[in-house]
Amino acid sequence: xxxxxxxxxxxxxxxxxxxxxxxxxxxxxxxxxxxxxxxxxxxxxxxxxxxxxxxxxxxxxxxxxxxxxxxxxxxxxxxxxxxxxxxxxxxxxxxxxxxxxxxxxxxxxxx
Amino acid sequence: xxxxxxxxxxxxxxxxxxxxxxxxxxxxxxxxxxxxxxxxxxxxxxxxxxxxxxxxxxxxxxxxxxxxxxxxxxxxxxxxxxxxxxxxxxxxxxxxxxxxxxxxxxxxxxxxxxxxxxxxxxxxxxxxxxxxxxxxxxxxxxxxxxxxxxxxxxxxxxxxxxxxxxxxxxxxxxxxxxxxxxxxxxxxxxxxxxxxxxxxxxxxxxxxxxxxxxxxxxxxxxxxxxxxxxxxxxxxxxxxxxxxxxxxxxxxxxxxxxxxxxxxxxxxxxxxxxxxxxxxxxxxxxxxxxxxxxxxxxxxxxxxxxxxxxxxxxxxxxxxxxxxxxxxxxxxxxxxxxxxxxxxxxxxxxxxxxxxxxxxxxxxxxxxxxxxxxxxxxxxxxxxxxxxxxxxxxxxxxxxxxxxxxxxxxxxxxxxxxxx
Numbered sequence: 001x002x003x004x005x006x007x008x009x010x011x012x013x014x015x016x017x018x019x020x021x022x023x024x025x026x027x028x029x030x031x032x033x034x035x036x037x038x039x040x041x042x043x044x045x046x047x048x049x050x051x052x053x054x055x056x057x058x059x060x061x062x063x064x065x066x067x068x069x070x071x072x073x074x075x076x077x078x079x080x081x082x083x084x085x086x087x088x089x090x091x092x093x094x095x096x097x098x099x100x101x102x103x104x105x106x107x108x109x110x111x
Numbered sequence: 112x113x114x115x116x117x118x119x120x121x122x123x124x125x126x127x128x129x130x131x132x133x134x135x136x137x138x139x140x141x142x143x144x145x146x147x148x149x150x151x152x153x154x155x156x157x158x159x160x161x162x163x164x165x166x167x168x169x170x171x172x173x174x175x176x177x178x179x180x181x182x183x184x185x186x187x188x189x190x191x192x193x194x195x196x197x198x199x200x201x202x203x204x205x206x207x208x209x210x211x212x213x214x215x216x217x218x219x220x221x222x223x224x225x226x227x228x229x230x231x232x233x234x235x236x237x238x239x240x241x242x243x244x245x246x247x248x249x250x251x252x253x254x255x256x257x258x259x260x261x262x263x264x265x266x267x268x269x270x271x272x273x274x275x276x277x278x279x280x281x282x283x284x285x286x287x288x289x290x291x292x293x294x295x296x297x298x299x300x301x302x303x304x305x306x307x308x309x310x311x312x313x314x315x316x317x318x319x320x321x322x323x324x325x326x327x328x329x330x331x332x333x334x335x336x337x338x339x340x341x342x343x344x345x346x347x348x349x350x351x352x353x354x355x356x357x358x359x360x361x362x363x364x365x366x367x368x369x370x371x372x373x374x375x376x377x378x379x380x381x382x383x384x385x386x387x388x389x390x391x392x393x394x395x396x397x398x399x400x401x402x403x404x405x406x407x408x409x410x411x412x413x414x415x416x417x418x419x420x421x422x423x424x425x426x427x428x429x430x431x432x433x434x435x436x437x438x439x440x441x442x443x444x445x446x447x448x449x450x451x452x453x454x455x456x457x458x459x460x461x462x463x464x465x466x467x468x469x470x471x472x473x474x475x476x477x478x479x480x481x482x483x484x485x486x487x488x489x490x491x492x493x494x495x496x497x498x499x500x501x502x503x504x505x506x507x508x509x510x511x512x513x514x515x516x517x518x519x520x521x522x523x524x525x526x527x528x529x530x531x
Contacts, residue, residue, distance in 0.1 A: 049237030050145075056238055061222040061323040067480075068456035071322050073222030075453075075486070077232030078150055079143060080210045082481035082508075083453065093481075097233065098175075100145050 036105035051096035051107055052077075052084050063096065063109050086110075113139040113171070115407045116187065116200035118178055118355065120167075121149020122393055123385025124206035126400030127407065129166040131204075134408035138170040139198065141189060143177040149208055150228060151393055153235045173198075180504035181359050190509050202380045202407035205356050205368070206400060209386035211346035212489040214437070215451050215459060216444035218318030219345075227257045227346035234264060241265030243341040246327050248272035248315045250435045251348050252392075258307060261344070269338055272313040272329060274347070275435045280311060283434030314441065318343055347437050350489045351387045357502040366390070373414055374403035382407050391428035398424060442494055451494075452487040454480020459494075468497050481508050 032047040038058035045054040052074050055063060062071030063084050074084035079098045087108040088094040096107070115131045117124045120142035128138045140147070147167055173191070180188040186199050211226040218224065225233070227249055234240050245266045247258045250273060258271045273280070313331040318324055326339045351367035361376035362369045366389030374382045384403035385396035398421045405414035445451065447460035457477040465471040468478065468491075478484030478491075483506075484499060491497050 046237045050233075052233060053237040056233075063222070066220070066453065066456050070220060070456070071222050072220060072453070073323070074225060074233060075213070075229055076210060076226050077229035077236075078210065080482060080485045081453070085481075097236075098143070098145065 034101050034103045036101055036103065036107060038107045039109060045101040047101075049101050051086065051088060051094070051099045051101055051105070054101050054105075054107060055084075055086060055096055055109060060109050065110060112199045112201065113137045114200075115139075115202045115204060115404070116141065116198060117170075117204045117206060117404075118142075118187070119149070119206035119208055119385070119387075120144075120147035120172065120174070121206060121208050121385065121396070122151060123208070123387075123396040123400035123403075124149070124204065125166045126397045127204040127206060127382075127384055127404030128170045130401045130404030130410070130413070131408040132169045134405060134410040134413075136202075136408035139200075140167070140170050140172045141176050141178060141187075141198070142172070142174050145175055147172055147174065150232060153232060177507050177509075178355055179507050179509045190507075195509075202382065203359075204374075204382045204384060204400075204403045204407050205359075205361075205376075205387060206383070206385045206396075206403075207352040207355050207387045209349040209351050209390055210485060210489075212348050212350045212437075212493070213345075213486055214347050214441055214444065214490050214493065215449050216315060216317055217446050217449050218320070218324075220450050220453055221318050221320050221324045222322070223320075223324035223341060224318045224343045224345065227254055227344040229346070230342055230344040231257045231260050234261060234266075240342070242267060244269055244339060245342045245344055246270050246272065246315070246329070246338050246340045247344045248274075248313075248327075248329075249346045249348070250274045250437055251346075252431065252435070253346065253349070255309075257344055262307060266342075268307045269340055270313075270329070271307060271309045272315065272331075273309065273311045273435075274314040274438055274441060275311060276438075277311040279434050279436075283430050314444075315343065315345060316444065347441065347493075348435060349386060349390045350492075351389065352485075353387060354483075354485075354502050354506045356381070356383055356387060358504060358506050364389075372418060373406035373411065374399055375406060380407075389428070390432065391425060392431070395421065395424040395428050437493060445494070451490060452477040452480065454478075454482050454486075457487075462491065463495060468500050471497075483508070 033044040038055055041058050043054050043058045061073050063073045066072050072083045075081040077097050079095050084096045085093045086096045089106055114136035115138045117128045117140045120140045128140050131138045176189045176191040178187050179190050182188050189196050211228050240261055243266050245268050247254050254271050258268050262268045315327050316330045317328040319326050326337050327343050329338050356368045360378050368383040368388050370383050370388050374384050376383050382403040384399040398417050402414045402417050445459040449459045451459050451462045455476040457475045461475050462477050471477045478487050488499050
């Protein structure tokens with residue numbers, strides 16, 4: 001169905017291909033959202049999205065500060081590099097790329 | 112006790128589990144991601160997803176679980192969100208896959224500079240990329256797959272920069288004769304990417320921006336220019352995740368874990384399959400997984416029938432590796448103050464004074480942060496030729512409670528940097 005519109009992360013998106021790879025199919029689970037908070041700001045994240053996505057949706061690029069004080073964000077996206085660490089529900093040093101968003105989560109970045 | 116435990120639920124691990132189940136074995140799979148499929152089948156739609164699910168149907172799957180130690184022969188210690196547990200096995204298949212190789216250049220630590228596979232993984236898990244300006248750079252066929260994926264999800268892919276030369280790729284192209292499937296796949300990527308610039312002999316010199324990435328300085332031949340972008344997706348090939356096999360005492364070869372014709376490692380009853388034995392791509396991973404799964408469950412005859420298919424896929428992988436090998440110039444990208452170790456903020460000038468890992472670790476803490484050298488290790492191996500040293504548990508940072516065998520309390524924060 002080329003040309004159909006679906007909502008991804010609250011924004012309209014036009015399907016470009018109409019194939020199984022299109023956002024509509026990737027994100028059949030993503031038409032629903034869950035609400036959580038990032039640094040106190042309410043964020044609607046697609047259902048099934050990772051916490052790293054919610055942090056980006058909150059407009060935050062710097063997830064943490066390095067030992068030398070530099071801003072850092074996700075690098076590997078697969079749990080190897082530990083650059084995307086955040087505090088989730090009070091638990092420090094959680095890799096945001098490995099945790100799925102849950103309703104009511106409290107996420108804090110320190111950058 | 113399950114007959115076969117498979118660590119890693121990517122294509123190789125799933126193939127192994129499926130074949131072991133077919134031989135009548137009871138199988139348990141363990142993966143540290145929230146869902147099975149590995150990186151390549153992460154959030155995949157269509158046929159591949161269904162295949163994954165079909166293969167999983169008759170095996171037990173434990174997700175969100177990291178293997179951090181091997182307390183005794185035939186046993187693994189896992190850390191899950193619920194706490195730690197032990198699992199016993201008769202045969203073990205390790206399909207721990209690969210990670211991207213990152214090379215340091217000025218600005219590579221800025222937020223929004225990510226791996227090529229890294230950005231794709233985040234996009235697959237919901238990161239919106241619509242209308243974002245993206246430069247895809249580094250080496251290997253992964254760049255094309257990533258660029259196509261991002262483009263199809265609305266990203267404005269400004270440029271795909273392959274560091275290998277055109278002549279190197281053409282030599283590889285000739286080697287493809289007789290492999291129509293691969294040719295069509297390669298051509299399909301190019302056709303799908305019409306309108307996106309694909310430069311060979313081109314690589315990033317520096318990433319710039321204040322608190323996050325704003326532009327990339329690109330180089331091609333003698334020309335350098337600035338490319339404004341929101342994301343730089345940059346990876347210089349893949350390196351195998353050999354830490355767990357090494358912890359179990361498996362001998363390492365030049366390209367990854369050394370295995371015999373049945374994918375068995377130097378440790379009896381422990382098999383390895385997929386990228387962990389050497390980078391070879393999806394099709395090689397699948398056939399290696401099948402052989403390992405059959406062999407681990409005692410189906411040696413069935414395993415033997417697949418040796419031919421594995422051999423031809425290995426030759427293809429070798430050609431790929433030669434064609435996309437990182438060039439010498441990439442060793443000169445890092446400036447004195449460019450960080451090599453991102454965990455401990457150790458600069459290139461400090462690291463290169465030393466002659467090996469041991470000395471560098473003692474003096475600078477390079478490679479001793481939370482990632483335990485998984486990021487800087489691949490870079491340093493390319494830049495200085497240092498091979499990683501021995502692996503000691505825990506192979507991943509874990510909560511103190513897991514090490515003590517106690518139930519971790521929810522108040523006890525995970526402090527990866529505290530346990531070394």
